[in-house]
Amino acid sequence: MNSKITEQQQNLKDPVCGMEVSRSATNEGFEYQGKAYYFCCGSCKAKFEAEPEKYIPQAT
Ligand SMILES: [Zn+2]
DSSP states (O other): OOOOOOTTTOEEEOTTTOOEEEGGGOOOEEEETTEEEEOSSHHHHHHHHHOHHHHSOOOO
16 A cells, blocks of 8 residues: 655645645746745735745744
């Protein structure tokens, strides 16, 4: 049994609207500070690109 979840099957959260995005179903990827973010649509991506720090959960 293979319980390993591959990155491609993982659902990712759109940091702008909070919607779950399937990585394999979206082309709206954006890399920021070495981390990839995925979006449900181009307009969410555009908002993120304009102000990425507003949408990234701050660890510190
Ligand atoms: Zn969205």
